[in-house]
Amino acid sequence: MNDTPPSVVIEGLSKTFTGPDGKPFRAIDGISLSIQPGTLVALVGPDGAGKTTLMRMMAGLLRPDSGRLEVLGIDLAKDAQTVQNRISYMPQRFGLYEDLSVQENLDLYADLHGVPADVRAERFSRLLDMTDLARFTGRPAGKLSGGMKQKLGLACTLVRVPDLLLLDEPSVGVDPLSRRDLWQIIEQLIASDGLSVIGSTAYMDEAGRCDHVFVLNQGTLLAEGSPDDLRRRAEGLTHVVSPADGVPARDLQARMIDAPDLVVDAVPSAGQVRFICQPGCDQAALKALLHDCDCQPRKEELEDAFMLLLHQHDGSGGDVSAPPPLASEAPVASQNGHGDGPVIVVRDLVRRFGDFTAVANTSFDVKRGEIFGLLGPNGAGKTTTFRMLCGLLPATSGELQVAGVNLRKARAAARARIGYVAQKFSLYSNLSVYENLDFFGGAYGLRGKARYQRVSEIIRQFDLDPDAQSGNLPLGYKQRLAMAAGLLHEPEILFLDEPTSGIDPLARRSFWRTITALSQSGVTVVVTTHFMEEAEYCDRIAIQDAGRLLALGTPREVRERSGITDGYMNEAFIAIVEQARAAEAGGLEAA
Amino acid sequence: MRDSAFRIRLVALVRKETRQMLRDRSNLLVGLLLPVALILLFGYGLSFDVKNAPVALVMDNNSAAAREAVSGIGGSRYLVPVRVGSMAQADALLRAGKVDAIVRVPIDFAEQQARGKAQVQLILNGIDSTTATSLEAYINGALGTVTLRRIDRGTGGATGVGGVSLVQRIWFNEAGISTWYLVPGLVVLIMTLVGAFLTSLLIAREWERGTLEALFVTPVRPLELVLAKIVPYLAIGLIDLVMCVVAARLLFEVPIRGSLLAILLTSMAYLLVSLLMGLFISGTTRNQFAASQMALLASFMPALMLSGFVFDLRNVPLAVKIASQIVPATHFMGVIKTLFLAGTDWGMVLRGCAILLGYAVVLLALTWRTVRKRLD
Amino acid sequence: MDRLIASIAQIFALCRKEILALLKDPANRVILIGPALIQSMLFGYAATFDLKHVPYAVLDQSHSAASTEFLSRLDGTGIFERQATLTNAAQIAGVINSGRVLMAVSVPADFATRLAEGGQAPVQVILDGRNSTTAGAAAGYVNSVVTAYNRDRAGQPAVTVVRRAWFNPNLDSRWQILPAMIATLSMLQTLLLAALSVAREREQGTFDQLLVTPLTPLQILVGKAIPAVLVGVVQSTLVLLVARFWFGIPMNGSLWLLYLGLLGFTSASVGVGMSISALALNMQQAMLYTFLLIMPLTLLSGLVTPIRNMPEVLQILTYANPLRFGVDLVRRVYLEGAGLSGIAFDFVPMLVIACITMPLAAWLFRNRLA
Structure with missing residues (x-):
């Protein structure tokens, strides 16, 4: 602790909104905290914890209903403008002007902050260098990839050294490489300029890099402390278990998740399952659950403490991200034609946009009932590949067979046999749950009584409220509804485009529990994701970069290829992509 | 600063x-x-200006008096008279939009004029009432010139009772x-x-x-x-x-x-x-x-x-x-x-x-x- | 046959969804009804060319019994309202420039003498030409007063003009404008609705979800066109009710024929809207393109100014304008009471426009999606 006054002081802060249903909703419920200058601070918590509301209040954009809020020693209620002159704020969706170029966006913010011309040149070159955007200064911001946009947003907030930097979920929808770059920039600036940073995040590995962590849930402060302090809360409860030979780790994980009395949380990782047991749980029962497996204690991590804290807190009230209702029930009985052959065949697939080759010579198969993961950095071509597989985009050349149908010839026929869940919630927001499902039932050719029965059945399976307006659903339920719509016509293959982007660990767990259940019932699942640990749920994964397929195989095979055998998937991914890029650059130099 | x-x-x-x-x-x-x-x-x-509007003329009475009564229409710069043989024909033309108005001199025009009760029928297409209103004014004016011409001829003569002539000026927009x-x-x-x-x-x-x-x-x-x-x-x-x-x-x-x-x-x-x-x-x-x-x-x-x-x-x-x-x-x-x-x-x-x-x-x-x- | 029924059922599901999505949004419900009502009221009350009051100024330099009698004729019409009595010619500019009067009547000093001599006594009429249509109407009124005056003086056998206006006995311009609004107002919204239908789904990301269903582009097009046509017909009905019952304009034609015509007209405008929709990349473009199109379509429809007054080239252009035929058709059925043969000339071109724009939109869809 030093003598300088805290950069943020919050006392008894509360904020109530009117919810979509017209009822008041307490976004911030009596929070008190204080933040020291010169530190890197993380706000973590599930969706609806109040992270964004708190950020906006600190930026002077929302006025508290009650309580005291001082930033840089200034009362925000009295003089928000002075605070806004001195801080920088990067909202979740940073408002870059997409029709302006990278340079023009930077210039605008530099002018607004009154950065003098002589300082500017040096500052810009440093920021462009760090963000690796120097090559793109003339490109319109709208034409940058998601990760580059985020870096440009950060650069715009750092055109001058702010007294405090507020970052609201800077890494949502950003691939692991760009995510690592973002944090490197922030850490460099903390070291060189003595920056104070408050960032909110859904990634626990990011929170682990911070000096101090605040855990929020439902508008209240659950816990705070250094990552080490928090980590210790899970001490002695964390274990790792290896499944019996031939049993996929995710099946064991599913079994454990379904025993909430014994297990707080379980995740597949490197062919094993890492789990947290309930404090003071019945050891004998736990042993019985894991009868055929080898169970070892492991070192606790921040994520373990986070999951533990949330489970303890949510024990009282029902939460949106509670485990899914599908646990015991196989949701889809898609037993039609259970052949052993591949259900998706991709041969020499190419897609060009003008001169630009988005997907180059890609070949892979997906077996029936498999969970297949498509991974890659932003702009790697996985969305293009994905859209071609769904029949949304014709291929330039190559062979593409989905569910035994050649996509180049009979797109409509293939569509009837696939389900698609888009990245963004893309159902009709102002229709009710029932109306949405009823429409998609009709679009898939279900009629009359059959449609009514099928819709009612899926509503029951996914535990949805048929009369709720879709747009007002909490994020977790929106996801369920989107899945329900995608599964309505009992497709053989389900395509999921970044289904967990922006979703907290709790909701991600319940989502993957549903996917494993689906796979057990024989549905083939193709999924893209930015969360590399989620690759562990997949039977096989493919890693793409710059349109090329870099690696294909089981998670274990891919990890072995990267040379990082015992680490996380995240590191393996970064290693593979960087090796490929280095080889490419080397090849170019040699040529 | x-x-x-x-x-x-x-x-x-x-x-x-x-x-x-x-x-x-x-x-x-x-x-x-x-x-x-x-x-x-x-x-x-x-x-909105009416120019050269076609007007069907139905002369059920073709006496000299009748011809004189409608002679003003030919002189108007806004109107173009179209001679039509029968009312049925004129009716069809008006409905088809080929003419904008019908001026009909009834069969008993000469007799009625002698009794001082001469009438001329004017039939307009009210669907475009703006044009119809303008036309009515122009046709009225055209038919009215006859009276004025008679006064002119009578100047200094026995019937010289005098008359008012209009000198019309539209300011700011002379030609209207x-x-x-x-x-x-x-x-x-x-x-x-x-x-x-x-x-x-x-x-x-x-x-x-x-x-x-x-x-x-x-x-x-x-x-x-x-x-x-x-x-x-x-x-x-x-x-x-x-x-x-x-x-x-x-x-x-x-x-x-x-x-x-x-x-x-x-x-x-x-x-x-x-x-x-x-x-x-x-x-x-x-x-x-x-x-x-x-x-x-x-x-x-x-x-x-x-x-x-x-x-x-x-x-x-x-x-x-x-x-x-x-x-x-x-x-x-x-x-x-x-x-x-x-x-x-x-x-x-x-x-x-x-x-x-x-x-x-x-x-x-x-x-x-x-x-x-x-x-x- | 079975496949046809299945296909129609799919289109029906899409129609239902479109209508639900439209009606569930309270803002949409207001936008569907509010503007049509407000505008039909506004047009009913404000859009009139009928000059009922002419404020005027008098400069009587004659001060004679004859001039007083002449001027009293003007006052006697009930149309001319004397606002000012001037004493010299220099004052005329003041009252006219300020807009206080529309017209100044100047009686010369020798008015009585000239009349007595049996000659022509010139009376000067000065009109404010800043709105030449109004000025022209006022001039027409003065003219007829003078004509009547001369006739009476001459004591000649009077030729009276008996006026009969077909389809609009009082030549009320409201009768000219409001029925035309039945077509015009609904076009404004159906065009926008159709133009936004795809752009909105694109922007909200729901379009991909729609495309992965087995619905074909043609089915999507038809499923989106039908609700827009329905909305157009409902809006037309709204304006029809206002015209018929609020403003009491009697309807002479058959209601069925009117709706048949409106159906054809709305299909043509929806076809145009769907083509915009296929072209526009986002909602903003769809809105601006629609607006860009609506202004000329309205101006070149014969709604306010007769098509015959337009130059040849523009007259030919109006043949591509569904509103030109829509306005004509509604007026013919509503006011004239025209039969089926009477509207064939209007109905067929609208069908042609619909038959060109709908496949065009379908073609654009397929090519844009590829």
């Missing part, structure tokens, strides 16, 4: 708005191409060409279009795309945001004004009798009102679709219907007249028509500008509030 920071920020924001405006083709289409299209359409396409008043009115319409319709999307778009949130947490002041959005569109509006004036003068030969300075000043004042109206709507709705609908309803429709553009305010009921006085466009319309056709009446110009600037100040204050840097 404070001043220069303000200036730097304002210049930066103006530059940003200008670039955004120039890079969006649809903006320029509405801002520059639509005005050109409107100028040409209004100048060449729209006319509707283009002359439509084109100055078009200036109002175009200023409204560029002002309210285009800007109604501006703030709403920034809310929808989430660009304001980051902008708010900078030293930028709400007033700077509003002013910066006005400047580029003010420029577009002025380009449109110049196009209107040039086209009016060169293409349509509308006399511009007032001072150009006065035209510029009042147009600027109105453009400001209109821009601020659009920005206010944009900031209040925060939704592009709703904003554009509102802008059409709240500014464009009144400017078209209630300002005295096409429909003379003398003709409307009191309630509509009162409503029209609330519409800023009405005040601009009065001044701009006078400036184009009558000449500079500085009293009128200054009063008009004062009213418009009053609106501008109120709207600026209201718009300012909509971009106060808060999300709740």
Whole structure:
């Protein structure tokens, strides 16, 4: 602790909104905290914890209903403008002007902050260098990839050294490489300029890099402390278990998740399952659950403490991200034609946009009932590949067979046999749950009584409220509804485009529990994701970069290829992509 | 020091708005191409003037008296008589729109005239009542010339009772060409279009795309945001004004009798009102679709219907007249028509500008509030 | 056959969804009804060319019994309202420039003498030409007063003109404008609705979800066109009710024929709207393009100014304008009471426009999606 006054002081802060249903909703419920200058601070918590509301209040954009809020020693209620002159704020969706170029966006913010011309040149070159955007200064911001946009947003907030930097979920929808770059920039600036940073995040590995962590849930402060302090809360409860030979780790994980009395949380990782047991749980029962497996204690991590804290807190009230209702029930009985052959065949697939080759010579198969993961950095071509597989985009050349149908010839026929869940919630927001499902039932050719029965059945399976307006659903339920719509016509293959982007660990767990259940019932699942640990749920994964397929195989095979055998998937991914890029650059130099 | 920071920020924001405006083709289409299209359409396409209207003449009585009675129609420069054999034929022509009116001299015309009760039937097509009303006046006038000619012939004679002749002069628009008043009115319409319709999307778009949130947490002041959005569109509006004036003068030969300075000043004042109206709507709705609908309803429709553009305010009921006085466009319309056709009446110009600037100040204050840097 | 029924059922599901999505939004419900009502009222009351009051000023330099009698004729019409009595010619500019009067009547000093001599006594009429249509109407009124005056003086056998106006006995301009609004107002919204239908789904990301269903582009097009046509017909009905019952304009034609015509007209405008929709990349473009199109379509429809007054080139252009035929058709059925043969000339071109724009939109869809 030093003598300088805290950069943020919050006392008894509360904020109530009117919810979509017209009822008041307490976004911030009596929070008190204080933040020291010169530190890197993380706000973590599930969706609806109040992270964004708190950020906006600190930026002077929302006025508290009650309580005291001082930033840089200034009362925000009295003089928000002075605070806004001195801080920088990067909202979740940073408002870059997409029709302006990278340079023009930077210039605008530099002018607004009154950065003098002589300082500017040096500052810009440093920021462009760090963000690796120097090559793109003339490109319109709208034409940058998601990760580059985020870096440009950060650069715009750092055109001058702010007294405090507020970052609201800077890494949502950003691939692991760009995510690592973002944090490197922030850490460099903390070291060189003595920056104070408050960032909110859904990634626990990011929170682990911070000096101090605040855990929020439902508008209240659950816990705070250094990552080490928090980590210790899970001490002695964390274990790792290896499944019996031939049993996929995710099946064991599913079994454990379904025993909430014994297990707080379980995740597949490197062919094993890492789990947290309930404090003071019945050891004998736990042993019985894991009868055929080898169970070892492991070192606790921040994520373990986070999951533990949330489970303890949510024990009282029902939460949106509670485990899914599908646990015991196989949701889809898609037993039609259970052949052993591949259900998706991709041969020499190419897609060009003008001169630009988005997907180059890609070949892979997906077996029936498999969970297949498509991974890659932003702009790697996985969305293009994905859209071609769904029949949304014709291929330039190559062979593409989905569910035994050649996509180049009979797109409509293939569509009837696939389900698609888009990245963004893309159902009709102002229709009710029932109306949405009823429409998609009709679009898939279900009629009359059959449609009514099928819709009612899926509503029951996914535990949805048929009369709720879709747009007002909490994020977790929106996801369920989107899945329900995608599964309505009992497709053989389900395509999921970044289904967990922006979703907290709790909701991600319940989502993957549903996917494993689906796979057990024989549905083939193709999924893209930015969360590399989620690759562990997949039977096989493919890693793409710059349109090329870099690696294909089981998670274990891919990890072995990267040379990082015992680490996380995240590191393996970064290693593979960087090796490929280095080889490419080397090849170019040699040529 | 404070001043220069303000200036730097304002210049930066103006530059940003200008670039955004120039890079969006649809903006320029509405801002520059639509005005050109409107100028040409209004100048060449729209006319209320009746010229060479075909009139069917049905002479059921072909006496000399009857022929004399309708002789005026041939002499009128507005009418072209078409001889038709029977009423049934004329009826068909009128229904098909081949003639605009039927003048029928009944079979007993000569007898009735002798009794002093002669009648001529006039049948008009009321579907286009505007044309019909004009035609009625022209035909009445044409039939009336007969009487006057008789008086003329009788001058100094026994029947010399004298008569009144009309010396008619239409001031400001001697030939009575509707283009002359439509084109100055078009200036109002175009200023409204560029002002309210285009800007109604501006703030709403920034809310929808989430660009304001980051902008708010900078030293930028709400007033700077509003002013910066006005400047580029003010420029577009002025380009449109110049196009209107040039086209009016060169293409349509509308006399511009007032001072150009006065035209510029009042147009600027109105453009400001209109821009601020659009920005206010944009900031209040925060939704592009709703904003554009509102802008059409709240500014464009009144400017078209209630300002005295096409429909003379003398003709409307009191309630509509009162409503029209609330519409800023009405005040601009009065001044701009006078400036184009009558000449500079500085009293009128200054009063008009004062009213418009009053609106501008109120709207600026209201718009300012909509971009106060808060999300709740 | 079975496949046809299945296909129609799919389209029906899409129609239902479109209508639900439209009606569930309270803002949409207001936008669908509010503007049509407000505008039909506004047009009913404000859009009139009928000059009922002419404020005028008098400069009587004759001060004779004859001039007083002549002027009393003007006052006697009930149309001319004397606002000012002037004493010299210089004052005329003041009252006219300020807009206080529309007309000034100047009686010369030798008015009585000339009349007594049996000659022509010129009376000067000065009109404010800033709205030449109004000025022309006022001039017409003065003319007829003078004609009647002369006739009476001459004591000649009078020739009276008996006027009969077909389809609009009082030549009320409201009768001319409001029925035309039945077509015009609904076009404004159906065009926008159709233009936004795809752009909105694109922007909200729901379009991909729609495309992965087995619905074909043609089915999507039809499913989106039908609700827009329905909305157009409902809006037309709204304006029809206002015209018929609020303003009491009698309807002469068959209601069925009117709706048949409106159906054809709305289909044509929806076809145009769907083509815009296929072209526009986002909602903003769809809105601006629609607006860009609506202005000329309205101006070149014969709604306010007769098509015959337009130059040849523009007259030919109007043949591509569905509103030109829509306005004509509604007026013919509503006011004239025209039969099926009477509207064939209007109906066929609208069908042609629909038959060109709908496949065009479908073609654009397929090519844009590829």
